[in-house]
Amino acid sequence: MDNETNKYETHKQQTAADSGSVTATAQNILGKGTEAYEKAEHAVGEAYDKSTQKVKETYEKAKSYSDKNPGNAILIALGIGVGIGLLLSASSSHRSRTGRIAQPVIDALSEIAHEIFR
Numbered sequence: 220m221d222n223e224t225n226k227y228e229t230h231k232q233q234t235a236a237d238s239g240s241v242t243a244t245a246q247n248i249l250g251k252g253t254e255a256y257e258k259a260e261h262a263v264g265e266a267y268d269k270s271t272q273k274v275k276e277t278y279e280k281a282k283s284y285s286d287k288n289p290g291n292a293i294l295i296a297l298g299i300g301v302g303i304g305l306l307l308s309a310s311s312s313h314r315s316r317t318g319r320i321a322q323p324v325i326d327a328l329s330e331i332a333h334e335i336f337r
Contacts, residue, residue, distance in 0.1 A: 280336060295335065298328045 285292035302325045
């Protein structure tokens with residue numbers, strides 16, 4: 220009976236050792252996952268901060284330009300409104316004539332806005 224008890228105890232110890240290594244492996248994987256998550260969170264935070272700063276700078280440039288050139292700002296806003304109107308009308312079913320007009324107008328407005336806000 221001692222042999223059977225020894226075999227049982229040996230098996231029990233081996234099972235405990237195996238579960239310990241599984242736990243250690245799981246902890247290792249969890250640690251790596253946490254580290255990857257923290258790196259991704261940091262990268263997203265940096266990207267958010269940079270994009271927020273860039274939007275603020277662009278807004279300030281646009282606001283400064285519109286204060287100095289109110290006439291041009293009104294014309295740009297009008298052009299953007301026309302362009303959006305053409306886009307919305309182009310998405311409806313009668314696309315033939317509107318589609319031919321909308322894209323060149325949008326391209327022209329985009330080029331004008333790009334030149335002004337450089």
